[in-house]
Amino acid sequence: MSRKYTGQCACGAVKFEFGTDPNFVADCHCMDCKRATGGEAATFFAVPQDDFTLIAGSPKAFHYIADSGKGLDRNFCAECGSRLFSSNLESFPGLVFVTLGSLDRPELIEPGVEMFTRRRLKWAKPLDLPQFEGMPG
Ligand SMILES: [Zn+2]
Numbered sequence: 001m002s003r004k005y006t007g008q009c010a011c012g013a014v015k016f017e018f019g020t021d022p023n024f025v026a027d028c029h030c031m032d033c034k035r036a037t038g039g040e041a042a043t044f045f046a047v048p049q050d051d052f053t054l055i056a057g058s059p060k061a062f063h064y065i066a067d068s069g070k071g072l073d074r075n076f077c078a079e080c081g082s083r084l085f086s087s088n089l090e091s092f093p094g095l096v097f098v099t100l101g102s103l104d105r106p107e108l109i110e111p112g113v114e115m116f117t118r119r120r121l122k123w124a125k126p127l128d129l130p131q132f133e134g135m136p137g
């Protein structure tokens, strides 16, 4: 039986699941998120690494140094290019950051904060959420 949340890439080669209800869910406007997604912002959330399970495929990892100077691996499907999750986060050990749009049911999880709003483009309207110019806290 699969756990509460399941997700996959666009071609379905890579699939994952986890059971944790995330308590950090962010809509992030930073330049890293813009470049990695090709969009104005990325919505992602944190899941404990030991709860996050790959159930099909093997994503390709790209090691990357963020604006913060800390390293992380961006994991994507080598077949279709979909970005799925970030792991080995030097700034957040023990956590995996999963992109909301990878979920089979993205409507189940909603952002709790909007961050790096100083990078938000003028045409994007603030969400009705706590706003942070950079990282929260
Ligand atoms: Zn794929």
Ligand SMILES: [Zn+2]
Pocket (backbone or CB within 6 Å): 028, 029, 030, 031, 032, 033, 034, 042, 116
């Ligand atoms: Zn970001």
